[in-house]
Structure formats: C-alpha cells, structure tokens
Amino acid sequence: MKLRSKTLGSAAAVGAAAALVLATAAPASAVTVPDWPTSRVPVGCQPTSVVGVGSGFNATYDDTITPTITGWEYGGSTSRFVVPPGTFSTSFKVRATQGCSGVAGLLPIPRVSTNGGPASITSVGSMTALSSNAFSSVWGMTGTSGPTTTTGWIEVPLVGTGPRYSQFVLDENWSLVSKTNYAGGIIYASGAWSKQRVYLVLKTTLAGTATKTSVAKGGSVTFAATLKRNGGAAYVAFPSAAVRFQTKLPGKAWTTRATLTTNSSGRVSYTFKPGATQQWRFVRAENITVTPYTAAVSTVAKTIKVT
Numbered sequence: 001m002k003l004r005s006k007t008l009g010s011a012a013a014v015g016a017a018a019a020l021v022l023a024t025a026a027p028a029s030a031v032t033v034p035d036w037p038t039s040r041v042p043v044g045c046q047p048t049s050v051v052g053v054g055s056g057f058n059a060t061y062d063d064t065i066t067p068t069i070t071g072w073e074y075g076g077s078t079s080r081f082v083v084p085p086g087t088f089s090t091s092f093k094v095r096a097t098q099g100c101s102g103v104a105g106l107l108p109i110p111r112v113s114t115n116g117g118p119a120s121i122t123s124v125g126s127m128t129a130l131s132s133n134a135f136s137s138v139w140g141m142t143g144t145s146g147p148t149t150t151t152g153w154i155e156v157p158l159v160g161t162g163p164r165y166s167q168f169v170l171d172e173n174w175s176l177v178s179k180t181n182y183a184g185g186i187i188y189a190s191g192a193w194s195k196q197r198v199y200l201v202l203k204t205t206l207a208g209t210a211t212k213t214s215v216a217k218g219g220s221v222t223f224a225a226t227l228k229r230n231g232g233a234a235y236v237a238f239p240s241a242a243v244r245f246q247t248k249l250p251g252k253a254w255t256t257r258a259t260l261t262t263n264s265s266g267r268v269s270y271t272f273k274p275g276a277t278q279q280w281r282f283v284r285a286e287n288i289t290v291t292p293y294t295a296a297v298s299t300v301a302k303t304i305k306v307t
Helices: none
Strands: 002-010 049-051 058-062 068-074 080-083 088-097 103-114 136-145 152-163 165-170 176-181 185-190 197-202 204-210 221-230 235-237 242-248 255-261 267-272 278-284 302-306
Touching (some): 068 152, 068 197, 088 152, 242 267
Parallel strands (some): 080 197
Antiparallel strands (some): 068 088, 103 152, 152 185, 204 221, 242 278
C-alpha cells in the first residue's frame, strides 16, 4: 500500500458531515470501543523506553503508524449493489486495522459517476465505528434511500486515517498506566483496495411461460417471457432489451437458440420444435455499459417433455 502524507487537519475532523451521492443515509448510532487491552502488548509493538527494574517498571510505547485499509463496501457488496423499487436500506463501510493503538477514525474520499456522467470527487457523511473492536475496525454509515432509478458506480481512491494513541505507558502487568490521544494530521492511504468499483444497477425480473409442458416429437411449442425493471416506486415494463432463449439437453451445457428484443410491454416469444426432452429458460445479461445499468436475471429453468 502506498501512503500519501497529505495532512488535512486533526483527527477530530475525521467524518465531517456531507451526503454520499446515490444514497441519502442517516448516521448510525455510535458503538463504544474498548480501551487499551490490559492483558498483553500486541505483537510488533516495541517500547521506546523502560523505566524501573524488577516488578516496578513502566514501558513507554510511541505509535505514529498509519492504520492499514483492508477494504470497503457499499450495500454489503464489493462489486454490485442491486437497486430495488421503493425504499431500501443503504450502507457504506470501510475496514481498517492498527494493531498497536487502534484506529481513531476514517475519512473516505469517494469518486462517483451517476447516470453515465463524468466521475467527480464527493464527500461522505459522518463515519461511525460499527465494530466494538478498536484495533480491527469497521467504520461506516447506514440509512435508507429511494425510490430511485439512478445508476452509476462508486470508487474510493483515498481514505484518511489516524491511530488512536500517539503514546501509551504500560506497567509490569501490561496494564494501562496512561495514554496520549493522537493529535497529528490525518494521513491518506491508497492501495489495491482502492481500485475496486461498486456498480449500482437496477433490479430486474423475468417471468417465462410455455404453451405446452409436453409435446409429441415434431410438434411446436411457443415460449414467452416478460422483462421488467425497477421504475422507481414499482417495476415497469423493460422495452427494447435483449433477451436470450436457451435450452439444455441432459448432461450438456446451455445453448442459446435465439436472441430476442422485448416489445413495448417487455415481452418476447420464440417458437421451435424440440427434438428431445430438455430444459429451457430465458436470460437477460447484466448491463453496465449503457445507462441505466441493469442487473442480470433469468427465468427458472423448466422442462419440456418430448414423447
């Protein structure tokens, strides 16, 4: 991970309020984080000075190590968030670790594109500690949003962090004697985790029917499907969309027999003569190239019996 030593104020400034584009979220309730553990010193945390001998020493530890960002997610996903019709829950979380003193706070800088527009840097609302473990922490915000048909994507190129303590003193039993809260500037970190992109795609539904469930060999069957997508408050017909009709013989892979385009009602149909008993389904692929972005969907696989 590369660290950038840009300093933007004190640790108290972490979590400055603003709204995350694409999700109007209310800050979560704060979780009380534990104080310095009194049982032992974490591995890798070396003292800078030791005062006293025998059973009466105090060890002083200095810690200005920047916490490590281990990932982030939107709506519980690191790649896709499917937006349903109506009101829905939202969440934005960042994970960070600092084994010696814990994490004081986080300030993510999201990069957002909406409805195919150019990406821009935005601010995220107040980040709250969602984990009770102060040394390997999840910080985030939760709330509700919608109804909406807005789609796009989110990246988090930078996250600002600071350790909880600049210095702490432990006695011979490794119990906390005193601590000094971190007062340095926030250091922004970037790394492999920042290359992840979460797409916001509209939820879709696809229902299929057949004129027959059994047919004599040489007979024709008409298969049909209706495609809908999130239209804001409810599902609406999804016209001019590509849908594939597929069949599958026992022990074989799915084969695409036709690629169809939905009409104004979101409907497609296909007629053919099955030569043997086989499964069938309709499939709509994911679209993250042309807005509005939409999620992949398929009908439940069914069987047409040939007698």
